[in-house]
Amino acid sequence: MNTYDVAFVGGGLIGVSAAFELASRGLQVVVLDRQDPGREASWAAAGMLASGLDDPEAAPLVPLTKESLRLYPAFIAAIEEASGKSTAFAREGTLEIFFGPSGEAGCKSFVSQHRSLGLLAEPLAREAAHEMEPALAPGAVAAAWLPNEATVDPRLLMHAAISAARARGVELRANCTVTALLREGDRCAGVIAAGEKIASRHVVIAAGCFSAELGAEFARFAPTRPVRGQMVALRNSSVRIRRVLRSANGYLVPRTDGHIVAGSTLENAGFNKRVTPEGLQKIMHAAVELVPALAGAEIIESWAGLRPGTPDDLPILGSTDLPGLMVASGHYRNGILLAPVTAKLVAAWITGERIDVDTRPFSSQRFAHRVAQRI
Numbered sequence: 133m134n135t136y137d138v139a140f141v142g143g144g145l146i147g148v149s150a151a152f153e154l155a156s157r158g159l160q161v162v163v164l165d166r167q168d169p170g171r172e173a174s175w176a177a178a179g180m181l182a183s184g185l186d187d188p189e190a191a192p193l194v195p196l197t198k199e200s201l202r203l204y205p206a207f208i209a210a211i212e213e214a215s216g217k218s219t220a221f222a223r224e225g226t227l228e229i230f231f232g233p234s235g236e237a238g239c240k241s242f243v244s245q246h247r248s249l250g251l252l253a254e255p256l257a258r259e260a261a262h263e264m265e266p267a268l269a270p271g272a273v274a275a276a277w278l279p280n281e282a283t284v285d286p287r288l289l290m291h292a293a294i295s296a297a298r299a300r301g302v303e304l305r306a307n308c309t310v311t312a313l314l315r316e317g318d319r320c321a322g323v324i325a326a327g328e329k330i331a332s333r334h335v336v337i338a339a340g341c342f343s344a345e346l347g348a349e350f351a352r353f354a355p356t357r358p359v360r361g362q363m364v365a366l367r368n369s370s371v372r373i374r375r376v377l378r379s380a381n382g383y384l385v386p387r388t389d390g391h392i393v394a395g396s397t398l399e400n401a402g403f404n405k406r407v408t409p410e411g412l413q414k415i416m417h418a419a420v421e422l423v424p425a426l427a428g429a430e431i432i433e434s435w436a437g438l439r440p441g442t443p444d445d446l447p448i449l450g451s452t453d454l455p456g457l458m459v460a461s462g463h464y465r466n467g468i469l470l471a472p473v474t475a476k477l478v479a480a481w482i483t484g485e486r487i488d489v490d491t492r493p494f495s496s497q498r499f500a501h502r503v504a505q506r507i
Contacts, residue, residue, distance in 0.1 A: 136160045136303075138482060139323055139332035141310045141346065142339030143169025145286070146460055146467055148293045148304070149475040150336065152211070155300035157483060162303045162332070164325045166342065169304050170290035173340050176363060176437020177468045178385045178393050179289075180376055181282040182226060184246055184253075186465060192493040193446060194249045197466060199489055200473035204282060207472035211289070214296035220285035220388045224375040227261055227268070228253075228276040229422060231379065235273035238380075243276050252280050267371050267423045283376060283385055286468050310339075310346055313457065320456035334482050336458045340440040341403075343461045353452045353496045354461045358438035360399040361465075362411035366392045366419065368429035382418025384426075391432065394419040405436045439464050442499075449477060449494040458482075459496045 138154055140147040143165030151161045163169060181204060183197035208221040230239045239255055246253035254277050261275035262268050298304065305325070314322035314329060322331040337343050343354035365387075373392060377384045385393040397411045412434060420427045442448055442462035447470065451458050460478050463470050473489065480487045 135331040138334045145174040147338035149471040150478040151302045152297040153475040153479040155302045164308045166309045177286040179284045179286045203472035215292040217292035219289040223282040226278040226281040226376040229379045230274040239274035338460045356440045359441040360401040361396040362436045363395040365433040366429040407434045
């Protein structure tokens with residue numbers, strides 16, 4: 133039976149980044165994925181690195197997103213150095229665009245909310261916004277400038293993270309579905325994957341929306357659910373944007389190859405990853421509202437990913453009441469952004485280092501009893 137210091141159940145960016153962090157500290161680490169690592173939510177993401185809120189209920193997340201955004205440059209540097217691959221990380225800021233009669237009031241409220249959370253945001257005159265992004269719709273009535281926001285190409289980042297982890301000695305196993313936990317007395321001592329017993333001093337559940345599907349003992353600690361997000365990649369050689377353009381209806385994210393990624397939907401469609409006409413119509417409406425010239429763009433790719441939601445749509449992070457078992461899952465719409473801070477936290481918990489981030493709002497214990505009653 134193979135023995136490791138840490139076994140990760142799930143090979144998305146969260147699991148691979150934390151594995152890289154731990155292996156860089158000399159630990160023996162294995163990552164187990166039900167298919168090829170990195171081909172689920174991480175692969176489907178847009179790559180916006182925004183520390184603001186989509187929902188006021190997510191306010192407890194802001195200190196975590198701010199810290200992760202602060203860590204991102206060093207995180208990227210380490211990944212790129214170890215892998216020799218580019219991730220297309222860029223800090224060009226974001227323009228939040230407002231339309232309609234209530235646009236100016238909406239912009240003021242948006243800027244005020246961000247500032248109250250300690251986030252940089254400033255109102256921008258329409259003329260200044262159009263000067264920054266000439267393709268922006270003339271119908272925009274107000275804009276907010278978010279200078280700290282950044283972007284990364286999630287697919288390039290995933291490739292680089294996998295290569296970096298392997299360069300540090302991480303063992304990544306594809307098509308290796310975990311079916312059960314191993315126990316020694318009252319502690320977790322490993323997993324059973326693809327019929328093989330794998331011993332490990334620590335096990336980390338990082339399987340995204342599939343965490344709860346691994347079985348009742350996993351669902352108790354990681355009650356995740358899939359939330360479908362449809363996406364479109366557009367190409368129009370006459371349209372260029374330099375930075376993220378975002379509105380209440382959707383967003384546009386530029387890629388280094390000139391393509392523009394447009395998104396997204398939020399759908400409770402189970403594990404169905406189909407792209408639908410309704411979803412595409414919603415995305416294209418938002419895209420053309422932001423940049424009218426995209427009405428004639430070529431759709432070069434469309435896809436859907438499954439975000440890992442939780443009962444309160446906040447991540448599940450930290451130890452469980454089963455010694456040796458930890459959770460790093462349920463990052464919902466922020467998995468790419470939160471990868472650096474999650475990796476640091478997991479490594480600190482496992483190695484016994486001090487951490488300065490309050491993770492109590494994300495404890496798995498907050499709904500363990502509720503889930504236990506259902507299973």
